[in-house]
Amino acid sequence: MEQITQYIQADYAILAAVLYCLGRVLKAVKKFPNQFIPLALTACGIALACLSAVSRYGDYANWAAALFEGLVQGILCTGLAVYLNEVLSHRGHSGGSGKKDDDKKE
Numbered sequence: 001m002e003q004i005t006q007y008i009q010a011d012y013a014i015l016a017a018v019l020y021c022l023g024r025v026l027k028a029v030k031k032f033p034n035q036f037i038p039l040a041l042t043a044c045g046i047a048l049a050c051l052s053a054v055s056r057y058g059d060y061a062n063w064a065a066a067l068f069e070g071l072v073q074g075i076l077c078t079g080l081a082v083y084l085n086e087v088l089s090h091r092g093h094s095g096g097s098g099k100k101d102d103d104k105k106e
Contacts, residue, residue, distance in 0.1 A: 008080065011056075012049055012073040019045050019081035042078045049074030 008016065019041050026037050050070030057066055 008076050012077055015077040016080040020084055045078035046074035
């Protein structure tokens, strides 16, 4: 996890939390297929990161640099949000409920 976070700039760190929450909301929507949640999060992450980069356009030499940073940071933040979701969901399954282990024994 430390390897991922060293590439995400501090300005975009909140985006990973926003994308995680958005993913939980999409998971709760029954009509939205689970298989498309990562794709939707990627699109939202790229759009929000590009919007953030373009809003700080004065820091960049040209639009291409701002959009490239937004693209890369959006993908990284989406990866972090999906990774966080996987870690939390797997921790919950093996954390002590034992349901999976009990089913295998019987």
